Amino acid sequence: MTGLILPPGAGELKAPQISGVPKHVAIIMDGNGRWANERGLPRTEGHRQGEIALMDTIAGAVEIGVKELTVYAFSTENWKRSPAEVKFLMGYSRDVIRRRAAQLHSWGVRINWWGRRPRLWKSVITELEKAHQLTRENTRLDFNMAVNYGGRAEITDAVNQITREVAAGSLQAGHITEGVFGKRLYGKGTDVDLLIRTGGEQRISNFLLWQCAYAEFMFNPVAWPEYRRETLWDDILAFTGRERRFGTAQDKVTG
Numbered sequence: 001m002t003g004l005i006l007p008p009g010a011g012e013l014k015a016p017q018i019s020g021v022p023k024h025v026a027i028i029m030d031g032n033g034r035w036a037n038e039r040g041l042p043r044t045e046g047h048r049q050g051e052i053a054l055m056d057t058i059a060g061a062v063e064i065g066v067k068e069l070t071v072y073a074f075s076t077e078n079w080k081r082s083p084a085e086v087k088f089l090m091g092y093s094r095d096v097i098r099r100r101a102a103q104l105h106s107w108g109v110r111i112n113w114w115g116r117r118p119r120l121w122k123s124v125i126t127e128l129e130k131a132h133q134l135t136r137e138n139t140r141l142d143f144n145m146a147v148n149y150g151g152r153a154e155i156t157d158a159v160n161q162i163t164r165e166v167a168a169g170s171l172q173a174g175h176i177t178e179g180v181f182g183k184r185l186y187g188k189g190t191d192v193d194l195l196i197r198t199g200g201e202q203r204i205s206n207f208l209l210w211q212c213a214y215a216e217f218m219f220n221p222v223a224w225p226e227y228r229r230e231t232l233w234d235d236i237l238a239f240t241g242r243e244r245r246f247g248t249a250q251d252k253v254t255g
């Protein structure tokens with residue numbers, strides 16, 4: 001798929017100039033299959049349309065000033081789908097990264113892969129690693145692609161890493177803090193400020209369980225293939241209207 005994507009800053013459409021833009025936005029890109037089936041198309045056609053949505057959303061994230069964007073492309077549970085759909089998703093992920101890495105590089109985006117190696121197609125890992133090498137000096141936006149990712153798998157892997165470090169003597173048993181633990185997660189476990197799920201479902205589906213401890217959740221009924229930079233900006237605008245308390249409280253007597 002080659003849709004024209006306007007690079008950040010190039011279009012007529014301008015990102016709203018607002019304060020309080022979330023630093024780290026995570027997106028569960030959901031609703032592709034239903035979107036396609038409702039139009040008499042196979043599920044894979046929905047995934048295909050998702051590429052334009054993704055590129056436009058990344059451009060919009062750069063424009064509005066998001067610093068980190070993590071998207072859920074394939075979960076550790078998605079292996080349960082039909083062999084044909086899994087095969088399509090693997091091949092398509094590989095092709096999207098191959099097709100788009102240079103363009104994202106020109107936008108100043110750093111591409112990172114979050115996920116587990118076992119089972120994942122080697123060609124997908126190769127493309128993700130090549131894309132990371134190409135873009136690793138970029139600082140405008142960290143774009144984390146979660147492929148063969150599961151929140152529980154990530155936490156379990158961090159625990160195993162810590163036990164290895166304790167056994168080697170570089171960490172002391174009984175002295176593991178939240179900070180020490182978080183650093184063993186992908187991307188050092190930065191907090192998610194805003195979690196968006198498209199497609200209407202209201203669940204987390206094993207995404208960023210640790211990082212979402214204080215995230216604001218936005219459940220957008222729009223199917224992922226129809227999501228665009230303006231949709232992201234609307235979601236971010238709604239986010240800036242929320243009051244984040246992090247456990248604190250203030251008297252605001254009105255009566």
Ligand code: IPE
Pocket residue numbers: 029030031032033034035073074078089199
């Ligand atoms: C999200 O869309 C994409 C992936 C999980 C890879 P779905 O394929 O889950 O689409 P729905 O939710 O069935 O409509």
Ligand code: IPE
Pocket residue numbers: 028029030031072073074075078201203205
């Ligand atoms: C979550 O969506 C995974 C991705 C978007 C990659 P699913 O469609 O797989 O989640 P469930 O099955 O509805 O929980």
Ligand code: MG
Pocket residue numbers: 030031032
């Ligand atoms: Mg789904």
